[in-house]
Each structure stands twice: as structure tokens, then as C-alpha cells.
Amino acid sequence: MNSPVLVLGGDSNGLTAACYLAKAGRSVTLLTHGPLGGLASRHEFHPGYQSPGVLGETSGLRRSVVSDLQLEQHGLRFADNAGVLAIGPDSTIAITNSRDATTESIRGVSARDADRYREYFQFLDSVRAPLTQFLNSPPPDLVDPSFTDIRGLLMRGFQLRRLGKALMLEVLRLAPMAVYDWMDEWFENDLLKAALALPAVTESYTAPWSAGTNANLLAQQVTGGNDVVGDGLALTDALVQAARSLGVDIREQTVASIDPGRGVETTDGESISATTIVTSLDPKTVFLRLLRPELLDHGFEQRITNYRARGLRSQLLLAIDRPLKLRDETPANRLRLVSSLASVERSFDPIKYGRFSDEPSLEVYLPSADHPELAPDGHAVAAVTIHYTPYDLAGGWTERSREELTRLVIQQLGERLPDLADTIVGHELLAPPDIETRYGVTGGHVFHGEHSLDQLLVRPTPECCQYTTPFPGLVLCGGGTFPGGGLTCAPGALASRVVAK
């Protein structure tokens, strides 16, 4: 089997799959809609200022991918002390890769929590091996298990059991919990709890009190490592270089339709034939927009339609006339502006009724130090992620609602970052529908589908949960497959194994 492969999607997973397949000796053509990198790509949002993309966080990048694709030879470097600065109403905590430094920073708000933080990581270390093994292997098919799946499951069970009875049961207890309860079992400081748990609840139509959110936190903590210097954009650059050096033919063309087993049509009218098509586009786009409807049987169509991808984050891009100086001398370029888990929960409530909160939870990404090219000399860019904002805003995303959201976010930023407000010279708001249009992700959902327990175990549907689809020659490799979205490169790597077979 050495037929050429067509990869659709120029994001981190598409690039990763393309690299692995090229490395395995296949001839690979990759089509990208828009700039390479997908959600981690640049665009000019204000004359002279560029966005760093919607996804930037790289701590989940799998080290195996880095070494397999020799990404470090293509310019990728890891930062050994990057991280997050949590800014609360009256205190700050720097949570970086250095546990010692983080512990000391926590000591500033709670001596008890500082000690607990060490224990927390000791606990995570003790359960890390079987969990990462689970997250770095193709998922078992839980709905229609084959002999191999059952053997795999028994092996996973055995690996977990090797931790000892108590730890095994503890892991089984933790996964379905609400992240609020687990954080509460460990820590007392509200800011610390909120800062640690925020990534576990965003983009999944859940809040800290929702059951199952702890699985996200566990997955993120056990696979989390050092950030990439230059974050998502740098990862994209390294993957593109690796792909080119492996001979991947990269073309900027948009797919209009897929004919599984035969090829694709592009929007510029070209027909490209390919017996094997691997795509990192989100499942709803692939099956509901690019495939001829008559190809889908009713049950499958329903399951894909039911796959939940309700985008909940907006991004406010700010052009600022000087880099933001943080009062804390920390290397963090990511800020979390939160107060407590209850405040995160409160910012979630209105979306259920089609509204956004008056006090959204905010994350600020300051890429400028690593990427001076994004702004004119001496100027900088700040990308503010806003949780939560509904895709289906009641009354629609009108000029007025956009202005209202922008105004209240800037006002809230001013409260925690007083130096920021008068440096703003331009801005752009990307609401979920804008993210959908710009990046081509259904629902504006940056993870290609919610990370809820049911959608993590069987992602996206039973027939596609091991990357293959009901259509021979069509394989999924994006964030809409196990183990989910984000800049991990894991789905791309795992899916390419299926194709290689």
C-alpha cells in the first residue's frame, strides 16, 4: 500500500498526519483552507497588527510527536519556565513549569496550599503513567469492541491496577467528578482553584460544578509539559518546515466536496483524485457539508448531527501601542483573570439562556515578546479569550451586542490591568460565528466538539471513534477524534497509524 494520500486541513493535526505519512514513505498532498496552522495561524486584524490565532497553548503537545518528527531540528524549542499568571481581585499567583517557583508563589496567598500543591503533583505523578498511556494510544471501541479492543481494555485495566488497589479506585472516582469538588478537596485559595480549573471547563458547555469536568483537568495535568517558545505559531512553523522537508506538497486550496475513495473537488473547480483522504476538519464539516447527503445513512447522519459542538468562547484582539508591563516579574505571557470557581460558574449561567455574562472569565495572551513581527516596532498585541459567550446569542451577534461585549471586557481588563486600557489603538472581536467563518470550524468550536465524558470516550460517533469512517478511504485525524482538541498533535499522530496499516 503506497498510494498517494490527500490530507485536508492545514492545522496542527493535519500537518502532523501529513508528516507521519510522508515519513512512512507515502506521497502526501495537503490542502489548506486559509493560512497553515488553522486555529494557530496569523491574520491581520488592524492595519499593521496580526492575530496570534485562537489556540496558542502548547503544553499538551506530545513529546513523542516532537521526537518522531524531529521538530526541534525544525526550530521548535521548549521554554523551561513559561506558564500562567493568575490575577485575582487582590492577589496574583504565577503557575509555571517550575514547581518550586510555583509553590513559592502560592505561599504568598496560602502556606497550606503551597504545601498541598506539592502533594497534588506528587499524586499526579503517581497516576501519570497509565493515564498518559491511555491518552496516547488509539481509543478502544467501547460500543462495538473487537477482540483487540477487549484485550486493550484489559491491559489498561491491568496497568491501572498495578498502581495498587487504592490508587486505581481513586482514579476511577476522580474522572466523573466535578472539578469544583476536586479542587476543594485539595486547596483553600479561591484564585488558585479557579486558575487551575479554568481550562477544564471552557468550551464544553460545562462549568466547575458540572460532573465529569474533572476528567478534563486530569487529562490536561498528566499530559501537560513545558510550553513551546513562541507557542502555537511556533509549533505551526516547525510542523510546516518538517512537512516541507519530508516532501509534503502543500497547497492553499479549499475543498468544496469529498467523494470518498475517489477524491475531492476544490472551490476553484479542480478535481483531485485520491483513494486515501485524511482530514483534520471537524466531523460536522466533513460529513454534513462536504459529503453528498445521500451517502449518509439516517442513523449516522443523526449521530453526527447530535455531536455537540456549541462554541462558547469569543476572542477580543487588541492592538496596543506598547508592550504590557506586568508588575510581577514572571515569565508568564498568559494571564487568567478570574476570582473564584463560583465566579466562573456565574459567568457560565447566562449562556444557557442565550446571553453572555456581565463578568465573563478572561484569559489574556501576550505573544509579543516571542513574536515581535505581529505588531509594528514598539507596539504589541494582546489576545483576550472570553468565557463564556454563546454561539446562538439571543437577538444575534449584532453590532450592538458586539460593542457591548467589547466595552465590558475592556472595562473588566482595566480593573485588573490598569495599564492596558489607554494603550489600545485598535481591536477586533471574534464571536463564535466569526470563529466559525474565519477558521472553518462548526459552531465556532475550537476543539472540534465538546470535551464531555460521552464525547471523549466515543469521539465523534461509534462508527468513527477509531479514526476510520463508514467510507473506505476516508479517515479523520482532527480534534474531533480521540483524545480531542487543542494543540496536542495526538489525533494526527494516532490517525496516521490507522492509515499506515
Add this chain to the structure above:
Amino acid sequence: MNPTASKPTKSSYDAIVIGGGHNGLVCAAYLGRAGKKVLVVEKRPVVGGAAVSEEVVPGFTFSVFSYVVSLFRPHIIRELDLPRHGMQILPMETTYNPVPDDRGLVRWGDAARTRREIERFSPNDASIYPEFGLAMSRLSRFTKNIIDTTAPEPASLHPKELIKLLKLAKQFKDFDGDMRYLNLKLMTMSAVDFLEEWFESEPLLPAMAGSGIIGTFMGVRSPGTAYVLLHHYMGEIDGAYRAWGFAKGGTGQISLACARAAQSFGVEIVTDVGVSSIDIANGRARGIVLDNGDQVSAKTVISSLDPNRTFLKLIPEGQLDSDFTASIRRYKNRGSSGKVNLALDRLPTFAGGREGDHHLRGDVTYAPTIDYIEKAYDEAKYGQFSRNPFLNIVIPSLNDPSVAPPGKHVLSAFVQYAPYNIREGAENWPQQRDAFGEAVIDTIEEFCPDIRDCLIDKQVISPWDIERMIGLTEGNIFQGELSLEQLAFLRPVAGWSRYQTPIDQLWMCGSGTHPGGGVMGAPGELSAKTMLSKKAV
């Protein structure tokens, strides 16, 4: 039931059961049936725990807390011969969902009639409704395999346990793929997300979703609530699935039947007797100490109280290791519901203009929209009772005139949400109780405009009252939340899901153990059978 004494007749028994709730009584009955000398000690003047009927207002008998029956295990009824001891279940045939300014929705026992009702809101939903019911019934048969046996122990390496796990896996595999997928979704999704894959219309969606939140401190959009929906389809009376009913004479009659059955096996029951502590020596339980200081000894002590009360209140400090105590402390109780019982001069008029009272003979759920229930939850999350609560109402006097004077009625409203931990602190519930009761009656007024004219008297029960009256920690009606991390082999804590405790010869048999809360008797039965098979008593 034979009159109970207020003093044990002997100083030593084979087994003492602390707490005369229905699980404690079932456990005692099974032990008595096996020939053991058993004493049941109940603190209140009546047995039943949360399954009691009391004449709170002269002439009116309220099922004070628990109010419907469905999950009581049929084989327990058979094995303990409960009908002979006075258990009689009157079937509930309708579910009515009033909607302001509309006739509302009634689901009848008759499928065709239900279909016509749903068709008014959505023909699509009407046609899919029976299919959904079928799928849920099939799933509930799988779940029954889990609730009718002790919890599996996934961490055990014992061949017997592994075989048990494999059997469960086989039962799971014997389903077809669609069912397995549905089951996975059911275990993890929110009630709304799950139901929206099937249905589109209100009030059907909120009416069904409402049954996913009863007794939990979660909203209909909270993951994990879909599973509770299944409980609605596990109802089983005389072998008929999805059958719910009232106990004739009130829920307390079930407890009384269990008590009579126990007594028929020679079990001794004392009431008005509180237990102050469990007597432990060298890590082994050897009896109990009563509130009056008397000691009663036994080979085995069994607590039907909730885990918190059992391990943190009745066991002298220093007897348990700190890891175990810590896991009991983090076990979540969090009561979230209250109860408002009304004595009515006549049947109130329900808005919507339906003739007769047939549609009122089952339960009446007030949850006009999904947003309505979710908003009720949002209020409660931050520590206040819902101003516009979700209500599940029954009027048992329509089926069973014995509970009210002729022509008069009892209306019993289960109310959610009423968080135990209100912002002002749980101990401030007495100051809020009246306002809570008024909020409930105001809400009833939305679909029963003349409710206040019919009102003779009322009983308002907050979760704080539940705790104070019957000892359930934080007023949690299930002796601990039924969330995934507190179910099966994790209930009440990992490693102790088989009714045994770290104290030798001290056992548990309440709803805080597998398979959990509800008037089903399963924890009591499974605990007794486990003890007997291990020759622990």
C-alpha cells in the same frame, strides 16, 4: 405492627440494627428470617425513617417525606411476604404537566391517548415517544442487573470478582450496538442533552427532564442527570415496568409492613430509643450505648444511618484511621430538596379547563420550560431556595380516601431546589422556612388559582428540618448524592462498598450504600444477605 417497646427485653442479641428506616427493617427481617435474634433501635416514636405517614393535621395523614413507590424490589416483597403484612400499592397512571394558559400535557396509561396529547405540541415527538420508552425499558433491564446484586469490585484480583465483572461485561456486550451507545450516553450526559437527541417540544422535554434531577443538587443541563431518568423507567410493580404507585395509607405503610414482617420473624423493635454511640473494643464492635446510658451487646452491629452520622457521630474518636475518616468527610450529602404538605378543604381547581380529576390521580410536575427548571437551579447554586421551584406534586387522597376526611384532600409537593447550605448558614433555615413555603404556594397558584382558598393547614419542611427530624445529614434524601463518583463500588467510599466497615463486626445497610437511595429496600436486603453468606452474624 405489634406494639413496640421502649426498652430492649434482652441485654444481648445476635445483631442490632441502628435505625428503623425501611432499609434497617428489611435488613432486620432478612436476618430474623435466618433465625437470628435481632433488635432494631429507632430514635423516633414511629418506625420508617424517611418513609413514614403521620397525622400531622388532625384527620389528614401525610406521607411526610417520601411519597411514591416504584423501585421497591419485587423479590423483597415476595420473600418477606409484605402484602400479607399490609403493603398495598395503588397504581399511578397519569403524569400531568400543567402549563400556564394552556391545557397542559397529560401522559396516560393508554398509549394512544398519550400520543394525541403530545401531538398537540409536536407530531414528531408523539411518534417517537413509544420508541424512546422501549429503549429506556431495555436499558433499565441492564441496570437492574447492577442494583439487584452487590457492587462489582473492579480493583479486586479475586477470581470470583473477575468472573462477576466479566458477566457484567457480557451482559453489556449482549446488547446491540445502538443500546451500548445509548447506555454510555445515558451514564454521562445531561438530561437535556440526552432528551434533545429525541424530542423537541415543551412541555414534554422539561416534564421528562425533571425526573432527572429529583433529589440531586444538579440542574437538568448538568452532566450526569440523564442516568437518573432511567429510574423513571425502572419502576416495577407486580412485574410491570414503568409502574409507579402510592402505598395505601401513605408511604409509612411500607415501613410498617416491613416492621410487621420483621416482627413475624421474631425481630424485636424498640422506638423512642436513641443510640449515643457504638461500643467498640480492640477495633471490634460489640454493642451499642443508648442515650440513657444503657448498654446492649451484640455479635454484630448494623447501622442504617447515613455514613456521615455512622462514622463521625456514633463512633468514638480514634477508632478509625484518618484516611477513612477523610473519605467520609468528603462524601457529599448536600440536601437539595424540601417538602410542602397541604391539608385542603376541597380539591383545588387546576387551570387548563380539563374535566374531572382523573388526570390528577398520578403525579403533577410543574416544570413548564427547560429554562424554568434550570433557573431554579441557578438560584440554588449560590445558596438560596428557588423562588420559582420545580414541583412534583401528588394528591394521594384521590386514590386513597383513607388519608383525609371525606371530601377533603392531601396535597404533597416535593420541591426543588432548597439547598441545605443557604448563604446565611443552614441554621438560619427556621427564619426562611415561611418564605420558602409561601414561594411554593405562590408557584402552585400559577396553575391552581384557588389553592389558598382551599388551604386548611400546611407543613413546610426544609432540608435542615429533614436533618433535624430524621437525622439525614444535610437533609439529603438519598443518604448521599447519587453522582457517578459515589455509586456502585465507590459508595460510600472506595474499598467499602460491600456493607462492611473498617470496624470488625460493624456493618452498614442504609441508602448510603450500594445501590443507593429511594424506597427500594435493596441496600437492606443485600447487606443482610452478604452478612449471612459471610457468617458475620
